[in-house]
């Protein structure tokens with residue numbers, strides 16, 4: 001069967017000639033496959049009459065139509081559809097007390113809809129959006145299943161659910177005052193002191209919420225959820241803005257919570273999800289059109305299948321090629337010419353001091369940067385970019401730099417196409433830029449959208465694309481994986497590597513996602529110090545030395561998966577963890 005999805009925000013029937021209807025072959029032979037019920041309104045596509053030729057998709061001047069062929073048997077799994085020609089969700093995850101269950105997959109495939117259904121905010125209609133079922137109908141339809149009992153308890157009020165939103169940066173708009181007050185107001189369980197200690201929030205309790213960093217807002221949102229007295233905790237993207245130490249802390253808290261509660265997480269950091277979750281549902285489909293939630297899989301199997309791009313039981317390919325990790329500690333020609341170097345750099349900003357003794361980045365080298373938040377990584381990037389001047393020391397500044405900041409401004413009135421045209425000029429028509437940067441980062445589908453309407457992930461993709469497309473020698477990318485889903489992170493890693501290898505360029509990439517850093521880096525810089533007080537930059541050094549330095553600070557060991565060579569966090573206290581610690585090999589045995 002074919003499903004037709006109309007992006008209503010992109011469809012402008014007053015600005016086109018109804019090309020979708022005019023060129024539709026069935027319409028031309030008298031079958032009303034596409035109609036305009038309201039003369040001024042948007043089209044209605046009758047899916048039963050559609051032959052799936054895709055002509056309307058190609059003819060629509062605004063790219064508003066998606067036609068997808070899906071197996072007929074999926075129809076009986078349909079859980080929700082908002083309206084005619086809209087997104088639909090197939091199947092639901094199974095959540096159980098005593099387990100951390102995770103959802104893994106691309107954005108735009110129904111994770112938010114799923115969370116909304118599980119929270120009781122959306123009543124699943126099983127596709128019957130014209131006459132939506134009642135809560136009793138939902139319970140009856142699912143009776144005899146684990147989730148039937150879940151919804152019976154939820155709708156009767158016996159089960160309380162807390163949903164931690166992914167949009168933590170919106171908190172200052174709706175919550176005013178100090179962190180202490182927000183936590184105190186949320187405390188239904190009398191566990192404020194315990195949660196503050198678990199989340200290591202002692203030092204920021206008196207901070208005004210509107211002055212909090214992204215990481216502090218994330219920890220506030222998680223703490224507020226933990227303080228609620230609930231049976232089910234739905235945690236949407238907990239690692240955004242957090243460094244790896246904090247990600248591990250949150251993962252431990254969630255594992256502890258799941259001992260006697262039900263926990264579902266949506267997580268894009270694969271290393272953290274792999275370590276934290278007991279079971280995983282992969283979601284696949286087409287962003288904005290449909291999403292299918294698979295049966296539950298073991299975490300290891302789910303991550304391996306996700307990286308391979310092929311779901312065995314479902315017999316579905318979710319990506320054209322696999323994402324491959326490499327087992328090597330020295331990845332680049334260490335004798336390549338030096339592109340940029342620095343010597344005895346220091347910078348004082350208020351109470352904080354940054355030092356970087358000496359180092360260099362060589363031609364075609366990709367240097368990953370790891371370290372806790374508040375140690376001056378962004379300041380160092382700004383010094384290399386020439387945006388900030390050091391107090392002492394010097395940077396050889398003969399190279400042209402392209403810089404993607406950590407926080408991306410949306411202060412631009414115009415479409416994505418306008419912005420790209422202005423930023424890149426004639427380079428926006430370059431074949432390499434289009435084929436190797438814009439296409440894999442899926443920028444073409446954003447072209448007609450207003451920049452101010454883009455989501456965080458879309459803005460990040462656009463910002464990475466524009467930075468990589470610039471004519472520069474050194475590319476400085478500050479937290480490029482933030483707001484991207486796992487699939488897009490892996491794709492962005494490939495793009496960054498390809499640009500550097502094909503064009504013989506160099507990059508310095510600050511990020512907290514170990515998979516991302518492992519995929520792109522030839523060597524590492526590590527930042528050490530005391531957050532907000534002082535930070536010191538070490539390296540660049542080879543991957544093995546850098547990871548050992550960083551992970552010994554973080555107190556965690558990694559091994560490589562036998563099958564895929566991907567990094568995996570060792571269980572604390574396991575024999576592998578102990579033997580790696582003893583030998584000082586925190587990264588791979």
Ligand code: SF4
Pocket residue numbers: 020023024025026027033034045049050051052053054055056057067
């Ligand atoms: Fe008509 Fe082809 Fe579009 Fe279906 S895919 S609505 S048949 S033009």
